[in-house]
Amino acid sequence: MQRRILGRTGLRVSPVGLGGYPFGGINRAAGWDPFTPEGRQTAIATIHRAIERGINYVDTAASYGDGNSESIYGEALAQDGRRQRVILATKCRWNGAGDDVIRSVERSLERLRTDVIDVIQFHGGMFTEENVRHILEAGPLEAFWTLRQQGKVRFLGFTCEEPWTARPLIATGQFDVVQLRYNIIYQGAALHALNEARDQRMGVAVMRPMTSGILQRTLRFLKPEWPEAEIYELALEYALADSRVHVANVGMRWPHEVDTNVTLASRFQPPEGFDVADLPRMTAGIYRADDEDAGISERSDR
DSSP, X not given: OOOEEOGGGOOEEOSEEEEOGGGGOOBGGGTBOTTSHHHHHHXXXXXXXXXXXXXXXXXXXXXXXXXXXXXXXXXXXXXXXXXXXXXXXXXXXXXXXXXXXXXXXXXXXXXXTOSOEEEEEEOOSOOOHHHHHHHHHSSHHHHHHHHHHTTSEEEEEEEESSGGGGHHHHHTSOOSEEEEEOOSSOOGGGGTHHHHHHHTTOEEEEEOTTGGGHHHHHHHHHOTTSOHHHHHHHHHHHHHTOTTOOEEEEEOOSHHHHHHHHHHHHHOOOOTTOOGGGOOOSHHHHHHHHHHHTTOOOOSOO
């Protein structure tokens, strides 16, 4: 896979990253349990396979399985120098005091069996004005600065499920990386947050690029004749075709899922002249684009 530059960090990242939630979550219907010895070894094999296939951005969080995901990453990356081959991102809570942030990150370092986290992120969902003030003024951001000065983290970031509420934090210029919910059915970030992150030269990761299975599950009922493999491919290509996105974090449980995602990402090239970032998203814009495609100029005698 070709590498992309993660904004002003200068890090060269694979367009598909390995999301860590599956290593902290159980899916009994699929026979998935990373808390069992067998499940843990499968997860480690998946991480190893991802690195072998060229994925170099791995993302997890302290809250995924109460540290289980970080622990699995720590064991997997400690083997055969694999830690040096990846850009390691994890997350911590933002809603405590600065000392809480520092303790959380130090525990993550222990579970991850590493001396430094490449990208540390406040683990956010939807930020209120009060939440933003707390992060900026009540100690959490200062704790990130302290950890960076101590050499325990390299780049600062945050994650956000509701992109509109990420905008005040993006505007501060204090963060190097932002991870937003963005996919073919959740396109809110396309209207504002992605553009503003690009203007700040931030690295941009996206969560839920495959819609967390929501699109596939919906179409299973509404359009059961549509092949799920094609729906999956469409969702991934949508994220990869947006020039504002540097890495799409995809949860993968088994090595064969790694192979599928790497194959799709490796062979995909956006059509010439097409960028999801430029898609019109209002009716008037669609009309104008249709007219331009048809070679019809705007009439001046309306």
